[in-house]
Amino acid sequence: MAESVLSRPDVPVADPPAPAGLADFADLARAVLPPEVWDFVDGGSGAETTLAANRRALDRVAVLPRVLRGVHAPSTRARLLGATHALPVAVAPMAYQRLLHPDGESGLAAAAGAAGVPYVASTLSSEPIERIAEAGGAVWFQLYWLRERGLVADLLDRAHAAGCTAIAVTVDVPVLGRRLRDVRNAFAIPPHVVAANLPAGRDDLAHAAVPGVSAVAAHTGEVFAPAVSWADLEWLRARTDLPLLVKGILDPRDAALAADAGADAVVVSNHGGRQLDGAPATATVLPEVVEAVGDRCEVLLDSGVRGGVDVLRALALGAHGVLVGRPMLWALAAGGRAGAQTALDLLAGEFTDALTLAGCVDPAAARELRTILVD
Template sequence: MVDPADGFVPPVSLADFAALARAVLPPDVWDFVDGGSGAETALAANRAALDRVAVLPRMLAGVDDPSTEATLPGGRAALPVAVAPMAYQRLLHPDGEPALAAAARAAGVPYVASTLASTPIEEIAATGATVWFQLYWLRDRALVADLLDRASAAGCAAVMVTVDVPVLGRRLRDARNGFALPPHVTAANLPGGRDDLAHQGTPGVSAVAVHTGAVFAPALSWADLDWLRARTPVPLLVKGILDARDAARAADAGVDAVVVSNHGGRQLDAAPASASVLPEVVEAVDERCAVLLDSGVRGGVDVLRALALGADGVLLGRPLLWALAAGGRAGAEAALALLAAELRDALILSGCPDPASARRLRTRIGG
């Protein structure tokens, strides 16, 4: 738990961190984190879909002290949760990625380090957290290989390849703001100068989109995934799956987990809510690999909903960035402690002694 001596007084809900973050962030940074693509239809759909999931609790189960531990790719975790990969965390707080990774370590959950982290992977791993490396597929295959080698040398416990960003979604808030990275925030895992375009602000243009368009490879294929599987000795996760046919093919390719995700509503604005397709994906992989849910998770009840829909766990994103902005490491620790308390209460109220048993709950869509 967070020591009150740190000076940070945590709110009582993960959603409350949003207002705290908005109060301290520059408006363009808030929009960069909070916004989605296009009309933000997919962004809104994520929350709406989770809100429509009703869970049928079991009564007389005799549960008063549930375990929140779960098995995730690579081992056990204190919660069925991993910190989602999120770029440029020094935008939110000077301590950036190491602060959030240290909070993840304290909470006993994996931290997923982004290719576009503003701190090198080696420094993130030095926090002692269980670190997974998130890979964006780059035009320079030699640089991809170098990033994988660095992640391995740093002791990363898993690799998560993101497959839903052939190009960056049209994020209109960033374009309207002419958003560009400030000088002190860099893509620290890329060689010097590879992120220059991200710092060149132009009215009506997202500099981050220009940069990713220059360095990301738009034609990622199943053959590339086969290459990555053969080269990756640690668990391999594929993030950005929505169609059950793709999930089945990924399982056939030998991945250890698929992450059902519409990128937090930041890519294809016509994409479905992640939660709405989760059961189809779970059925398609048929226990050949793990299934995680990403996009829209805002608290312990949402974790329970995901488990009841068949997921093995979730990725938690924006609420942890809000908490980082509001209170640095102390804020992130408070958010993860609150999530653990919320999940524990949800397990008791649903009659589940642990997350595995929550996967046997029944659900109703629409209340």
């Protein structure tokens, strides 16, 4: 039997090939992350049916390209919330990014700034919002509603003072979804990674490993308000003059209510399949949400986006833009800020190719494309 290369110390093992597309970063990240951290990033809630549905729904969307349009070098620039960005894309809010790489949130924010796309900083960032905002580029602040209204007001004041250009309030976490991988792993955040935007000591529960318990769920159950209402959204709208996004919308009726309450955008999101298992895929409900809000606010798609073709699909279904989540964490894990920059460069290239092949001169033209659903 031939001897395996892996068993011969005199034969060097080749480095893994450079990523050719955004999705390639998944294997690179899995190779370097501890299994329990990979599960924390990759997993969904319950049986992970909604997690899987997000991809299936996007893959079912076939875009009908236009031809003979004379398109050779389309523009990828798009307006989101009154500002022009290099792509109709923002980096989604994701917690504890120093868990993936020491570059953490400031590294990913710097990569987003260099790519010309907004970075959405989470309330549960492992670096303070002030440091993230200093990394450059447009930073939106994602707000989780905390039990103490004073802390919510303080976070808003800090976001304003740091120069954030929008506020994104997440509304689909009355409690954290039951994420079984984390429960089985008794997953806890290591002590060197903290919720840097919260007062010191407020995240102690997140570090306490208990068999059969997700420490992250225990922590959020302690600090998050479980019964946020439309009245709270009205308070928030009155508290900030910044553009306001409402993230976590699935029912078109809620989208209409958010627009009525003064939201500048709604984000159609099932939290990446990490909240209510059995909720629909975001691409499935997106057209109904777009119809429900009309021209009263913008609509963005979150959950399941894995490349430039998915951005095109979302636009063709009526979205103004998308939030990209897990692939950016994979890239951060694999190569820090440089890895994230490579991923965003690849995404820009993928989206440019998709626009060209679809006969679209720019993202606005992509919103005029027709789609059909295929099996």
